[in-house]
Amino acid sequence: MQFRGRDIISMRDFSKAEIEYLLDFSLNFKESDHALKGKVLSTLFFEPSTRTRLSFESAMASLGGSCIGFSDPSVSSIKKGESLSDTIKTVEGYCNAIIIRHPLEGSARLAADIASIPVINAGDGSNQHPTQTLTDLYTIRKSKGKLSGLRIGFLGDLKYGRTVHSLSLALSSFSNKLFFISSSALSMPDSYLESLDRSSPTEHTDRLDEIIGELDILYVTRIQQERFTDPLEYKKLKNTYHINLDMLKRAKPEMKIMHPLPRVDEIDTSVDATENSLYFQQASNGVTVRKALLALIIGGAK
Numbered sequence: 001m002q003f004r005g006r007d008i009i010s011m012r013d014f015s016k017a018e019i020e021y022l023l024d025f026s027l028n029f030k031e032s033d034h035a036l037k038g039k040v041l042s043t044l045f046f047e048p049s050t051r052t053r054l055s056f057e058s059a060m061a062s063l064g065g066s067c068i069g070f071s072d073p074s075v076s077s078i079k080k081g082e083s084l085s086d087t088i089k090t091v092e093g094y095c096n097a098i099i100i101r102h103p104l105e106g107s108a109r110l111a112a113d114i115a116s117i118p119v120i121n122a123g124d125g126s127n128q129h130p131t132q133t134l135t136d137l138y139t140i141r142k143s144k145g146k147l148s149g150l151r152i153g154f155l156g157d158l159k160y161g162r163t164v165h166s167l168s169l170a171l172s173s174f175s176n177k178l179f180f181i182s183s184s185a186l187s188m189p190d191s192y193l194e195s196l197d198r199s200s201p202t203e204h205t206d207r208l209d210e211i212i213g214e215l216d217i218l219y220v221t222r223i224q225q226e227r228f229t230d231p232l233e234y235k236k237l238k239n240t241y242h243i244n245l246d247m248l249k250r251a252k253p254e255m256k257i258m259h260p261l262p263r264v265d266e267i268d269t270s271v272d273a274t275e276n277s278l279y280f281q282q283a284s285n286g287v288t289v290r291k292a293l294l295a296l297i298i299g300g301a302k
C-alpha cells in the first residue's frame with residue numbers, strides 16, 4: 001500500500017483495508033532516529049492545541065526531523081490580512097508537509113488542493129480530525145484486541161465534535177453497535193449519520209445511566225464552548241453529563257472510557273485511577289501513530 005505524498009484530510013478518504021494497514025504499520029513500526037533526517041514539518045495552528053501539535057512535534061523530533069510553524073495565527077502575517085491560500089503557497093516552499101488546524105470546515109481540503117506537498121488535517125472546525133481517529137482506533141484495538149463486534153457509546157457534544165464525526169464514520173465500517181448519547185440540542189447531525197456504514201446499527205438516547213451497563217467503550221467529549229454563538233446555551237448544556245465513580249458502578253468492569261481531551265468537567269478526576277480510564281494512554285498513543293504516519297507520508301517507509 002502506498003502512502004508516500006498522500007494528504008490526510010478525512011476518514012471518508014480511507015478504505016477499511018487502508019485503516020487496518022495504518023494500524024498494523026503503527027504497531028510494528030521500528031523507530032530509527034534518522035528516518036526523517038532533513039525533513040521539515042510545518043505546523044499551522046489557527047486554533048489552540050496541546051496534544052495534536054506537540055505529539056506531531058515529538059514524533060518529528062524522535063525521527064530526526066524538525067518543525068516550523070505557529071500555534072497562534074496572530075503572530076503570523078494572517079494578522080496583516082494575508083489569505084490562507086497565500087499562506088499555504090508560501091509555506092509549502094519551506095517544508096515537506098503541512099499540518100493545519102483551522103476553525104473553518106473544509107479548510108484542510110482547500111489547503112491540500114493548493115499545496116503540492118502533503119497536507120494533514122489536524123481538525124477543521126466541527127468536521128473531521130483524522131489523525132485523532134487513527135489514534136483512537138489504535139487505542140481501541142490495543143485495549144480490546146479487535147475493532148469489530150463492540151458496543152461503543154459516544155457521549156457529550158455530538159453536534160460539534162469533530163473527533164466523534166471522524167471516529168463514528170471509521171468504526172461503522174467495522175460492524176459495531178454505536179450508541180449516540182447527548183441532549184437533543186447536541187445530537188449527531190444527519191449529514192454524518194447518513195454517511196455511517198449500515199453494517200453498524202445505531203441507537204440514540206439522552207440517558208447514559210440506562211445504557212452504560214451495555215457498553216464496551218464510552219467515548220466522552222467536551223461541550224465545546226468555542227462553537228456556541230449563544231453563551232447562555234453553552235451555560236445551559238455544559239454540565240449535562242459528569243462521569244464519576246458512582247456512575248461507574250453501573251458499567252461493566254472491563255468498560256473503557258476514552259476522551260480525545262482536553263476535558264473540562266465531564267469526567268471526574270477520581271476516575272483517572274480506575275481500570276476503566278484509557279484517555280491518557282490514548283493521548284500517548286498519538287505520538288506512536290503520528291510517527292508511523294509521517295514515516296509513511298514523507299519518509300517513504302512501506
Ligand code: CP
Pocket residue numbers: 048049050051052053123129132260261262
Ligand atoms: N485531541 C486533541 O485534538 O487535543 P488538542 O486540542 O489538545 O490538540
